[in-house]
Amino acid sequence: MNSNSQTKKQFGSCLCGQATYEIEGEFDLFLFCHCTYCQKDTGTIYAANLISHSAKLNWLSGEEHTKIYNLKGTRHTKCFCKNCGSALPYLYEGKMLVLPAGSIEFEPQIAPTAHVFYSSRAKWEDSLTQTAKFDQFPNG
Numbered sequence: 001m002n003s004n005s006q007t008k009k010q011f012g013s014c015l016c017g018q019a020t021y022e023i024e025g026e027f028d029l030f031l032f033c034h035c036t037y038c039q040k041d042t043g044t045i046y047a048a049n050l051i052s053h054s055a056k057l058n059w060l061s062g063e064e065h066t067k068i069y070n071l072k073g074t075r076h077t078k079c080f081c082k083n084c085g086s087a088l089p090y091l092y093e094g095k096m097l098v099l100p101a102g103s104i105e106f107e108p109q110i111a112p113t114a115h116v117f118y119s120s121r122a123k124w125e126d127s128l129t130q131t132a133k134f135d136q137f138p139n140g
Helices: 036-042 123-130
Strands: 009-013 020-024 029-033 047-052 056-061 066-070 077-081 090-092 096-100 114-116
Touching: 036 047, 056 096, 077 090
Parallel strands: 029 114
Antiparallel strands: 009 020, 020 056, 029 047, 047 096, 066 077, 090 096
């Protein structure tokens, strides 16, 4: 059996479901980026991205609903759904697949690899392990 027949296809989508994709291949890294650009464009403390130098991205639907944004004067790039704003995968410089972990519909076979730009993290992040945890929105 050749290795191509063993390659598992994995799927994902945006929040509204207009943009759907499949990924074929393995991931090299699973990074949590704490840079101030990622904080701004995610609206949270870090961006969680799977990275691959060999996996293939295939749009199943809605590629025309996506937009690539490049922050002028930086290497910061984001692909998102023009309808719902969800972060979506893209090829960075045409060769490295960047896959926002929040858009996937599968359990990645790679554990988180590293926190990057950690010195830029929101300082209140350090106290998160001490906060209350709920399985749903708390009452009161």
